[in-house]
Amino acid sequence: xxxxxxxxxxxxxxxxxxxxxxxxxxxxxxxxxxxxxxxxxxxxxxxxxxxxxxxxxxxxxxxxxxxxxxxxxxxxxxxxxxxxxxxxxxxxxxxxxxxxxxxxxxxxxxxxxxxxxxxxxxxxxxxxxxxxxxxxxxxxxxxxxxxxxxxxxxxxxxxxxxxxxxxxxxxxxxxxxxxxxxxxxxxxxxxxxxxxxxxxxxxxxxxxxxxxxxxxxxxxxxxxxxxxxxxxxxxxxxxxxxxxxxxxxxxxxxxxxxxxxxxxxxxxxxxxxxxxxxxxxxxxxxxxxxxxxxxxxxxxxxxxxxxxxxxxxxxxxxxxxxxxxxxxxxxxxxxxxxxxxxxxxxxxxxxxxxxxxxxxxxxxxxxxxxxxxxxxxxxxxxxxxxxxxxxxxxxxxxxxxxxxxxxxxxxxxxxxxxxxxxxxxxxxxxxxxxxxxxxxxxxxxx
Numbered sequence: 001x002x003x004x005x006x007x008x009x010x011x012x013x014x015x016x017x018x019x020x021x022x023x024x025x026x027x028x029x030x031x032x033x034x035x036x037x038x039x040x041x042x043x044x045x046x047x048x049x050x051x052x053x054x055x056x057x058x059x060x061x062x063x064x065x066x067x068x069x070x071x072x073x074x075x076x077x078x079x080x081x082x083x084x085x086x087x088x089x090x091x092x093x094x095x096x097x098x099x100x101x102x103x104x105x106x107x108x109x110x111x112x113x114x115x116x117x118x119x120x121x122x123x124x125x126x127x128x129x130x131x132x133x134x135x136x137x138x139x140x141x142x143x144x145x146x147x148x149x150x151x152x153x154x155x156x157x158x159x160x161x162x163x164x165x166x167x168x169x170x171x172x173x174x175x176x177x178x179x180x181x182x183x184x185x186x187x188x189x190x191x192x193x194x195x196x197x198x199x200x201x202x203x204x205x206x207x208x209x210x211x212x213x214x215x216x217x218x219x220x221x222x223x224x225x226x227x228x229x230x231x232x233x234x235x236x237x238x239x240x241x242x243x244x245x246x247x248x249x250x251x252x253x254x255x256x257x258x259x260x261x262x263x264x265x266x267x268x269x270x271x272x273x274x275x276x277x278x279x280x281x282x283x284x285x286x287x288x289x290x291x292x293x294x295x296x297x298x299x300x301x302x303x304x305x306x307x308x309x310x311x312x313x314x315x316x317x318x319x320x321x322x323x324x325x326x327x328x329x330x331x332x333x334x335x336x337x338x339x340x341x342x343x344x345x346x347x348x349x350x351x352x353x354x355x356x357x358x359x360x361x362x363x364x365x366x367x368x369x370x371x372x373x374x375x376x377x378x379x380x381x382x383x384x385x386x387x388x389x390x391x392x393x394x395x396x397x398x399x400x401x402x403x404x405x406x407x408x409x410x411x412x413x414x415x416x417x418x419x420x421x422x423x424x425x426x427x428x429x430x431x432x433x434x435x436x437x438x439x440x441x442x443x444x445x446x
Contacts, residue, residue, distance in 0.1 A: 013439035042170035145213035157186035166190030252312030259314035338379025346372035356426030
């Protein structure tokens with residue numbers, strides 16, 4: 001689709017939506033009682049600390065290492081890198097052959113890891129240890145349970161909860177906390193999920209870590225309900241992850257959400273490029289998908305700066321590995337994520353560029369709106385290319401999927417919006433958002 005045509009349509013939609021009544025939004029549905037809990041101890045990079053692990057038998061040295069897969073568009077395939085994020089003890093202190101031990105430690109690698117997460121790079125973690133001449137890597141929850149043995153410290157419990165897949169905040173109790181129980185076990189508070197769209201709640205979990213390392217869920221509470229107004233960018237299949245922040249700072253939370261999704265969009269476009277190549281799409285479409293991934297790197301940096309300015313830290317989205325999909329599934333995903341959600345997200349970005357009172361937000365959204373308009377145009381170009389390759393029933397399924405996506409988006413944007421997001425960030429109120437959707441539905445989605 002010609003990008004100028006989308007710009008003209010967006011201009012008409014913005015002119016048609018002038019009324020902006022203010023409606024305040026609520027937050028979540030509660031959380032656990034945090035009396036007696038303390039913050040999770042963390043490394044500078046935000047992973048659980050390891051300097052007070054109660055490992056028996058004791059190790060000479062323990063290192064927490066991150067396995068990262070850099071999504072550099074030039075690298076194909078992206079290779080792993082290893083970074084030591086925290087250490088305790090002295091490496092190879094009791095080794096009979098210290099040089100050989102040091103070499104083995106430097107070469108200690110793992111092809112998997114625990115608690116995978118992605119933001120521009122995808123990271124898993126593992127522990128590397130030395131004891132005498134023995135060098136080992138511990139990369140699963142089960143192996144950590146074996147290494148730690150009896151859980152005696154809050155760091156033991158936090159690391160096991162982290163390895164079990166729960167995200168742990170370092171500075172916000174309702175998203176990362178730990179306390180010791182009378183029976184010697186620990187309760188750990190963590191989160192899963194993210195708040196963007198119907199069914200995408202950010203959920204707080206309370207888990208019990210027993211003295212033998214078993215992790216069991218005790219409670220769960222929805223901290224933040226999904227909101228369609230965060231629909232900026234294309235969500236990748238397999239998106240998991242966590243969004244930080246909360247109602248105590250609506251602007252920080254919103255831009256943490258946005259940075260989270262912009263980072264996830266990097267993965268979406270790189271995957272789209274691979275699947276377009278797999279199904280024989282023309283080079284121009286593949287190149288446009290790659291260029292869109294590069295745009296999303298910049299968007300992640302811009303919105304991440306805004307999130308940090310407003311007191312929030314964007315967490316890394318986690319994207320589960322999914323096999324390449326058949327053409328009809330790629331088409332369905334493009335219809336929903338591109339032709340509906342990304343197109344609407346581009347229009348919202350233009351609204352923010354016009355209406356945000358905060359100058360830095362306006363400046364960022366001008367660039368993002370222009371890029372997202374091109375991305376939306378790419379979605380429609382892919383839609384046109386793929387339709388000729390689908391059967392009549394598959395084309396009908398595509399129309400129905402788009403119709404359902406529009407209906408779902410209409411329900412999502414009806415959620416009231418915090419006043420600061422309307423004034424400072426320029427988000428449309430539910431009434432304006434519905435008016436914007438009306439124009440797109442009449443002129444584009446009909």
